[in-house]
Amino acid sequence: MRLAILGAGAVGRSVADLAGEYGHEVVALADSSHATVDESGVAVADALGSKDAGDALGSHDPEDVFEADYDVLVEATPTTLGDAEPGFSHVERALEDDRHVVLANKGPVAERYEELRALEADSAGSIRFEATVGGAIPVCSTIEDCTPQSVTAVRGVLNGTANFILTRMAAEGLDYEHVLAEAQDLGVAEADPTFDVDGTDAALKFVILANVLSEGGFSLEDAEVTGIQNVPGSALDLAAEDGRTIRLIGEATREGVRVGPRLVPENGALAVTGTRNIVQIETKNAGSLHNSGRGAGGPETATAVLSDVGRLPSL
Amino acid sequence: MSELDEESDDEPAETDGGVRAYTVRLELVDEPGELLRTLEPIANNGGNLLSIHHERGNITPRGHIPVEVDLECPPDRFEGIVEALREAGVNVIQAGADRYGEELNVILVGHLVESDLSDTLSVIEGNEHASLVDLSLAAPEGMDAVSSARLRLAVDTGRADDALETVREIADEKDFCVVEPLLGGDA
Structure with a gap:
């Protein structure tokens, strides 16, 4: 497949780096201000090297990407809430041109799911978005394999930063602020960790899953979200007294989406440690399935994008 | 709790510690006066009747009528009530x-x-549908700072959500953060 990649952050650049290894070709790559387009194959290392040196990624305008002869648009621009722009318009444009779209950007899938599906219905192209939920972990494709109708609920840990903080608090008996500072030093938490610790990031992922289960109907404002900022070390101590611990757990069902700190068995499947993520897919006829792994990171998330690309039919 | 105050006045030592709600399921023979005969031992032993669910249309395989009685009493009196019922020949x-x-x-x-x-x-x-089994309090910063408490509740089968809703409501009112258990699924 010929890929046009929008977004040259950790995920976009990893997709560009790894595309060849997975048998695909990059014909366009853009960040928010510049693009490089070459229908015989973009020189990825040169383009990214130039960007890293503080120069333009390429000599084209990002608009030119849409004019390239590509099969799949990889939407890896930063997630935005509300109208999910400019990501949504990028997807719209590619579908109107009868191209496929693979998203790593959660915004359009969480906030405007029905509109995406309507655009897809009128297009020869299709959309996939495995990378929006749980990084490298196959979540959407597992639900697809089980068939969404036979999945009753999806629960789990889909934010590594919050999970890291809770794990450290429990292990070291430290308070939230202390561990957050440590996580920032380690690069596990961003300088502004708000969306990770207040549950927004996890909520977007569970909203996407609720949309998959119900064929739409949910956006972030439908989710009931509580963060971990108010969980003191003493609460983790009390949980441990009884063989339990606290994790930021999300739940997506056809009834709705909830994300909040929850008590789970200390040695249970959902009490993953560190930045690890896990989802439990509850099925009607086959009990629960657990998928666990790295829920973030450039190469990790890029593998989910490239798996999606591999699942697309030829246009 | 106020309904029991009169009882408490009689024997204050035994009722210290408050009252708790209990449910007793009985099977009665379908004969006149059976229900009244059942309720006497409850009242006579310090129980306060809350409700009686008399399932007349629902006969057990042995031909008896199931009755569900909700009552409240001090926890130390409950054994006595059950014993008195059995002594009175109630199943x-x-x-x-x-x-x-x-x-x-x-x-x-x-x-x-x-x-x-x-x-x-x-x-x-x-x-x-809920009863507090035990409570563990952690207040490392002192009693007038933020503290945490773990409550272990016994709840009626299938009523966990109902019980949690009560917890959420009072937490909302008093501005507490609630860490709920994860119900459903094999976590």
């Missing part, structure tokens, strides 16, 4: 705590002590 199918099929843990975080912890607990115990 007691299920009594008291036996009905609680599930246990759940919930953690509250906030100004628990300043906001009247015992009031919080009695609101939760006021839910007819």
Whole structure:
């Protein structure tokens, strides 16, 4: 497949780096201000090297990407809430041109799911978005394999930063602020960790899953979200007294989406440690399935994008 | 609790510690006066009747009528009530705590002590489907700072959500953070 990649952050650049290894070709790559387009194959290392040196990624305008002869648009621009722009318009444009779209950007899938599906219905192209939920972990494709109708609920840990903080608090008996500072030093938490610790990031992922289960109907404002900022070390101590611990757990069902700190068995499947993520897919006829792994990171998330690309039919 | 105050006045020592709601399932023979004969031992032994569910249309395989009696009494009196019922020849199918099929843990975080912890607990115990089994309090910063409490509740089978809703409501009112257990799925 010929890929046009929008977004040259950790995920976009990893997709560009790894595309060849997975048998695909990059014909366009853009960040928010510049693009490089070459229908015989973009020189990825040169383009990214130039960007890293503080120069333009390429000599084209990002608009030119849409004019390239590509099969799949990889939407890896930063997630935005509300109208999910400019990501949504990028997807719209590619579908109107009868191209496929693979998203790593959660915004359009969480906030405007029905509109995406309507655009897809009128297009020869299709959309996939495995990378929006749980990084490298196959979540959407597992639900697809089980068939969404036979999945009753999806629960789990889909934010590594919050999970890291809770794990450290429990292990070291430290308070939230202390561990957050440590996580920032380690690069596990961003300088502004708000969306990770207040549950927004996890909520977007569970909203996407609720949309998959119900064929739409949910956006972030439908989710009931509580963060971990108010969980003191003493609460983790009390949980441990009884063989339990606290994790930021999300739940997506056809009834709705909830994300909040929850008590789970200390040695249970959902009490993953560190930045690890896990989802439990509850099925009607086959009990629960657990998928666990790295829920973030450039190469990790890029593998989910490239798996999606591999699942697309030829246009 | 006020209904029992009269009883408490008679024997204050025995009723110290409050009252708790219990459910007793009985099977009665379908004869006139059976129900009244059943209720006497409850009242005579310090129990306060809350409700009686008399399932007349629902005969057991042995031809008896199942009756569910909700009552409240001081915990130390409950055994005596069940014993008195049995002595009176009433067939007691299920009594008291036996009905609680599930246990759940919930953690509250906030100004628990300043906001009247015992009031919080009695609101939760006021839910007819929940009963507090034990409580563990951690206040490392002192009683007037934010503290955490773990509550272990016994709840009627299938009523965990109902019990949690009561917890959420009081937590909302007193601005506590609730760490709920994850119900459903094999976590």
